[in-house]
Amino acid sequence: xxxxxxxxxxxxxxxxxxxxxxxxxxxxxxxxxxxxxxxxxxxxxxxxxxxxxxxxxxxxxxxxxxxxxxxxxxxxxxxxxxxxxxxxxxxxxxxxxxxxxxxxxxxxxxxxxxxxxxxxxxxxxxxxxxxxxxxxxxxxxxxxxxxxxxxxxxxxxxxxxxxxxxxxxxxxxxxxxxxxxxxxxxxxxxxxxxxxxxxxxxxxxxxxxxxxxxxxxxxxxxxxxxxxxxxxxxxxxxxxxxxxxxxxxxxxxxxxxxxxxxxxxxxxxxxxxxxxxxxxxxxxxxxxxxxxx
Numbered sequence: 001x002x003x004x005x006x007x008x009x010x011x012x013x014x015x016x017x018x019x020x021x022x023x024x025x026x027x028x029x030x031x032x033x034x035x036x037x038x039x040x041x042x043x044x045x046x047x048x049x050x051x052x053x054x055x056x057x058x059x060x061x062x063x064x065x066x067x068x069x070x071x072x073x074x075x076x077x078x079x080x081x082x083x084x085x086x087x088x089x090x091x092x093x094x095x096x097x098x099x100x101x102x103x104x105x106x107x108x109x110x111x112x113x114x115x116x117x118x119x120x121x122x123x124x125x126x127x128x129x130x131x132x133x134x135x136x137x138x139x140x141x142x143x144x145x146x147x148x149x150x151x152x153x154x155x156x157x158x159x160x161x162x163x164x165x166x167x168x169x170x171x172x173x174x175x176x177x178x179x180x181x182x183x184x185x186x187x188x189x190x191x192x193x194x195x196x197x198x199x200x201x202x203x204x205x206x207x208x209x210x211x212x213x214x215x216x217x218x219x220x221x222x223x224x225x226x227x228x229x230x231x232x233x234x235x236x237x238x239x240x241x242x243x244x245x246x247x248x249x250x251x252x253x254x255x256x257x258x259x260x261x262x263x264x265x266x267x268x269x270x271x272x273x274x275x276x277x278x279x280x281x282x283x284x285x286x287x288x289x290x291x292x293x
Contacts, residue, residue: 001163003155003172015156016135017142020174021101022074022152023066024285030059038285047086048098054130062104067096073150080281102132119159147177178264182283182291185259186212186243187252188234198231203252206293211245212257221279260286
């Protein structure tokens with residue numbers, strides 16, 4: 001079940017607020033063993049061997065995979081160091097450990113819980129005593145608290161709402177302190193100076209009724225290592241013609257629109273470009289078709 005972006009609801013007493021964790025969504029399947037599954041059915045079990053089953057024998061738990069910084073805050077940059085490793089070395093497990101944050105319960109002892117209310121599912125989850133962070137019914141100051149602590153924001157969930165897998169429902173509302181969004185990479189502009197011979201900036205797009213639509217270039221937020229990784233990822237995807245449905249300024253190298261990334265930005269301009277975009281990283285857990293205006 002997915003949330004819609006928005007503002008804090010006015011009828012706040014009907015909602016419970018949770019901290020929004022800046023990570024990768026995943027389900028834990030516990031039934032005589034442990035499987036860590038991504039949103040689109042990709043199995044993450046071997047990628048994150050430090051995730052345990054919390055001693056629970058028969059359940060499916062919904063939550064987020066996060067990499068915490070030394071201050072205990074989720075760091076998307078640290079998560080990026082582990083996201084693409086299918087069989088991480090012990091040194092990477094030590095340097096960039098992953099934590100699982102549970103926040104919902106879908107099955108327990110073979111019984112589906114989808115039709116129970118969020119309040120009741122959370123009560124059952126809390127009874128498992130597996131470290132699920134609290135939620136705050138009717139809270140008015142949690143968003144300010146997350147801002148002060150440098151966290152991404154909150155998710156407001158209706159207390160009486162069932163769980164509807166595969167839907168993006170207004171029963172769940174994500175409210176962010178930092179405006180971020182996914183973009184599809186449709187090309188790249190060769191670098192100059194220190195970036196000569198590699199990627200200088202990425203050409204971004206989102207899908208509209210017209211197809212992949214140009215939404216600007218992003219040229220900041222990269223480390224040298226990230227640029228090297230992007231160059232290696234983009235070269236096999238090169239194509240001769242632009243994948244965009246509208247005109248794109250400057251000369252670029254075009255690629256199949258197979259990769260999704262995330263940027264932070266200030267606003268959409270009148271020309272439907274992202275203003276002041278800053279690169280945050282690739283999102284292999286997202287499908288290009290999901291990235292719409």
